[in-house]
């Protein structure tokens with residue numbers, strides 16, 4: 001049995017290095033950049049007016065109020081050549097319009113009065129007023145997004161603004177879920193005596209969907225050894241990560257480790273000093289990684305958050321791992337003597353605004369209903385006393 005930190009390290013070490021591919025930007029939302037996204041333009045690409053008004057030379061309006069002839073109109077639109085401003089004149093200009101050569105200032109419409117083909121400028125303005133300078137935000141060649149960053153809607157918009165329409169990204173994982181167990185009835189199927197409604201399939205699929213993983217298949221597999229072998233062989237052939245639930249303990253129907261090994265998988269480890277989730281089995285088959293998750297639903301939840309999620313992040317080249325935070329226990333809780341205990345809790349803040357963690361009832365491995373109230377998963381370290389006292393600082397992650 002290994003400890004939780006070593007288990008995670010072994011998983012990350014067992015992952016293949018991430019693949020990359022080039023995608024149209026509009027198909028790249030949620031992918032992780034495999035290289036930097038580089039501005040293909042200066043931003044702004046040319047000097048612009050920031051307002052609807054008149055482009056002038058500030059020296060020409062130093063003695064305002066005064067009137068200038070309006071000799072051209074510059075829309076925010078494509079044009080063949082840069083506009084030029086003759087001394088002593090004004091150009092009608094609109095927000096985003098190309099500021100003419102020799103102009104240095106935009107006079108917003110509210111500071112003017114139009115009189116036929118002349119405009120009366122009501123006050124002098126400092127040079128550069130209401131002008132956006134070419135390259136003031138970014139220069140051509142500057143980095144907009146870094147390798148290892150996920151393309152969020154905001155980053156996607158920023159990359160598009162930089163004139164980039166194709167990006168190099170890491171491939172997203174294909175995930176196969178196999179729910180094993182003759183006692184498990186798929187959602188909606190009639191429950192025969194001795195059967196239970198599947199919790200693990202919905203729990204896994206919903207989390208993966210919530211985290212943005214959509215290439216997910218789910219199959220139900222009976223408890224016969226041959227059934228498990230066949231299902232694993234198919235999953236290894238089509239997925240990067242295979243998640244099974246059930247069948248990793250020592251019972252007569254617990255076939256996942258033996259079936260995986262018969263299918264050519266190399267065991268990474270089996271059993272972690274933790275509760276719930278102790279009999280976790282991890283193996284590698286070719287480029288695929290198998291997580292044999294113990295069948296108890298809380299065990300599935302814990303192993304999903306603590307190990308599978310970071311593995312998914314690493315698979316797709318994400319630089320940042322899911323963040324662990326610190327908080328204090330509001331009450332004494334029990335601890336395991338020689339295992340990490342994972343407890344579902346509700347996070348609040350104390351009167352100094354610090355994270356405070358409230359334990360919840362119904363923590364056993366076969367129970368999930370406290371997830372209606374839980375917001376975080378808390379790591380309670382092993383303790384010889386079997387207790388962890390109120391006020392102890394512990395680590396947690398968001399559920």
Ligand SMILES: Nc1nc2c(c(=O)[nH]1)N[C@H]1C(S)=C(S)[C@@H](COP(=O)(O)OP(=O)(O)OC[C@H]3O[C@@H](n4cnc5c(N)ncnc54)[C@H](O)[C@@H]3O)O[C@H]1N2
Nearest residue numbers: 181184197198199200246247248249254278294295296299
């Ligand atoms: N003699 C021992 N027995 C058990 C040990 C042990 O060390 N020695 N470990 C216990 C622990 S801890 C766990 S966790 C479980 C893990 O067992 P399996 O992975 O083999 O899982 P199953 O036996 O198939 O199921 C366990 C439990 O979970 C229920 N289950 C299974 N699948 C689902 C599902 N999709 N939805 C809802 N509930 C599910 C299943 O009916 C069992 O009640 O082994 C202990 N036993």
Ligand code: MOO
Nearest residue numbers: 276277278299365
């Ligand atoms: O490790 Mo098991 O999940 O405690 O019940």
